[in-house]
Amino acid sequence: MYIFNVSSVWEKIDQVQNSCEDAFRLKSAVLVPEDPVRDIDLLHPKLHPPKKGFSTPEGQARMLHDLASIELQAMELGVRTLVEFPEAPQAFKEELAAITLSESQHLRMCLEGLVDLGFQWGAWPVHSALWRAASIEDSLLDRILIVHRYLEGSGLDAGDTLIRRLEGTTGKAGIQKIVKQINFEEIGHVNFGSEWYREICRLEKIDHHEDFISRMNSLRDRLPKRVEPVNRDLRSRAGFTEAEIDYHENLRLDFLKPKK
Numbered sequence: 001m002y003i004f005n006v007s008s009v010w011e012k013i014d015q016v017q018n019s020c021e022d023a024f025r026l027k028s029a030v031l032v033p034e035d036p037v038r039d040i041d042l043l044h045p046k047l048h049p050p051k052k053g054f055s056t057p058e059g060q061a062r063m064l065h066d067l068a069s070i071e072l073q074a075m076e077l078g079v080r081t082l083v084e085f086p087e088a089p090q091a092f093k094e095e096l097a098a099i100t101l102s103e104s105q106h107l108r109m110c111l112e113g114l115v116d117l118g119f120q121w122g123a124w125p126v127h128s129a130l131w132r133a134a135s136i137e138d139s140l141l142d143r144i145l146i147v148h149r150y151l152e153g154s155g156l157d158a159g160d161t162l163i164r165r166l167e168g169t170t171g172k173a174g175i176q177k178i179v180k181q182i183n184f185e186e187i188g189h190v191n192f193g194s195e196w197y198r199e200i201c202r203l204e205k206i207d208h209h210e211d212f213i214s215r216m217n218s219l220r221d222r223l224p225k226r227v228e229p230v231n232r233d234l235r236s237r238a239g240f241t242e243a244e245i246d247y248h249e250n251l252r253l254d255f256l257k258p259k260k
Ligand SMILES: [Fe+2]
Pocket: 071, 074, 102, 103, 106, 182, 186
């Protein structure tokens, strides 16, 4: 599919903004690469340079750069789900295309914010951990749970922490505006995942309460570890039940335990 093999981040944005709906009209399988092509260094997170605090312009720019990389992967994952699940319900595909467009707008905001701070895309390396959390083996329920409920749900928790950290400092009005708008809109993205997860369970005659626990248990070992405190209020607004939030809190505690 086009955007996976185009390297320019701006060209990827243009393609999504001009023709994202083409992705769900595709009738034949599209080769999805192990990693989407990048126009900057793609490195394992362990090899990235250390981060600086938000009191420096460099620390602020680095945060926006990391956020841009997350939005880029979210945009590409949206297209990937559209091309890998042509049999998904039409309404699901239309809503996902709208979300993918929203991710492209988030990405553009981050890149423009970066330039406002005097930095460029590529000032630091990026990783592809979110993209790699998805697999060709995924069912549609797996994919919804991984991308929209686990990854994007964790993003809500992290975004809220980020907003509070930025509020404690001055002179960052532009960044605060970007992060707040993104986090607000992400509630809708996660809620899309919550609602469609239950709807697909209903269509497949599966009990979503039981399925959530068993599916998360089977997927958890291959998910990127997220240790941000779970924000119960945001999770609840994004369609998580109390039991699902409890599950995520326990999962986080497991991730925090030292490895034996
Ligand atoms: Fe986003």
